[in-house]
Amino acid sequence: MPSPTVVPYANFKASEDGDALRAAMKGFGTDEQSIIDILTARSNAQRQEIAKYFLAEYGRDLIEDLKSELGGIFEDVIIALMYPPVNYLCKEIHKAMSGVGTNESALVEILCTKTNEEIKQIVKTYEDLYDRPLAEHMCSETSGHFRRLLTLIVTGVRDESGTIDPAMAKEQAAKLYAAGESKLGTDEEVFNRIMAHGSFEQLRLVFEEYKQLSGQSIEQAIKHEMSGELAEAMQAIVECVQSPADFFATCLYRAMKGMGTDDSTLIRIIVSRSEIDLNDIKREFERQYDRTLLSAVKSETSGDYKRALCALIGGA
Structure with missing residues (x-):
């Protein structure tokens, strides 16, 4: 089972925390340590409760108050803690595609590591927040096989039925081998299709079969066959499948x-x-x-x- 560092606070009272945060930001100066002590030791759901209390009790938006009192990268951490997790990731995706150039590494880190269910929530929330489909925005900011892979991922094609098919894993490993190492050039479409469609459990089996078949790991094959952001995205999927x-x-x-x-x-x-x-x-x-x-x-x-x-x- 995954192990978090932040868990719900046992003796949680939204009113106590809300009042303490208000006191930390009122008058001259700001008590940053109190803000850290409270917000880093509460779960996100509890932080949302505090924000609700803050609005009801003081008629104030807690995020806006924090923004006006804090600054720099410290402010970035605290505000990141205050958004619901999916909203925060959508804001990070939007930031990665805004302005000049695209932060492909951020897109890879956020999108290539998620289950279908998580992707569905991101896609819905992104459109709610920015009134634009994520796939459409991404298509205008990325290109080539990398764009195709991300598009497959955000359209939620990954199979999460829970069934693992050993015969199919053998077949998929052979297809990957035929699309890469065994020929001149690389058929990236085959890699995209298998990497975006297979469940993480199925892909784990595919990678084992690949090693049996070719004598080298799928990571080594990706390094030989691809470069740039597509290689980075493929490696991210492989690493998340394994650990x-x-x-x-x-x-x-x-x-x-x-x-x-x-x-x-x-x-x-x-x-x-x-x-x-x-x-x-x-x-x-x-x-x-x-x-x-x-x-x-x-x-x-x-x-x-x-x-x-x-x-x-x-x-x-």
Whole structure:
């Protein structure tokens, strides 16, 4: 079972938290530590209750009040915590496609790691928020086989009937081999179709069969056969089929590697996985990189921003 770092607060009272947040933001100065202590230790559903109370009791929008009191990337973390999870991911998808250029890595990280049910919620919420179908917006911002793969994913074609077909897995592995390693050039359509349609359980079997057949892993084949964002998307699907925690640990490591920090990715993964499997991601991070996620984040961040992220990550 996935292991979260943020769970519902046992002695939760929306009125107490709402009053405490109001006090933290009233008058001169802001008590940032109180805001961190409350919001990082409540589940998202509880934060929504606090926001409802805040509106009913004070006639004020809690998100707007927080925005006016906080600033910079610390504000980004706190506001990310306040949106319902699916709304937050839709905002991140929209941001990835807004302005000049497209952040393909963010699209891959959000869309290629989701089940059909999660994709359905994202597609519906995106259209509600932006009055534009996600598939249509994505088609105008991406191209080629990468666009085709993402389109297949957001149209929800992944089979989640729960049935696993070993004979079909053998057949699909042979098709992947024929579309890549065994010929000159690559038939990306075959890869797209199989990667977007198969359930994660079925794909796990396909990848095992592929290794039996070709003598090398599907990751190695993708590296040889593809490049750019399509290769990145394929690798993301493969890693999430095998271990989502492994995939997200790698994303976090990359976000902190080298000069500068990719704060958007850091915030998005820590916030969006905190109620799902952040404990598993922490374990995987330490196993792969021989240091705790907490120590890595501490060395890359500072101030209230650091305190908020560390509170969500929890003890080493």
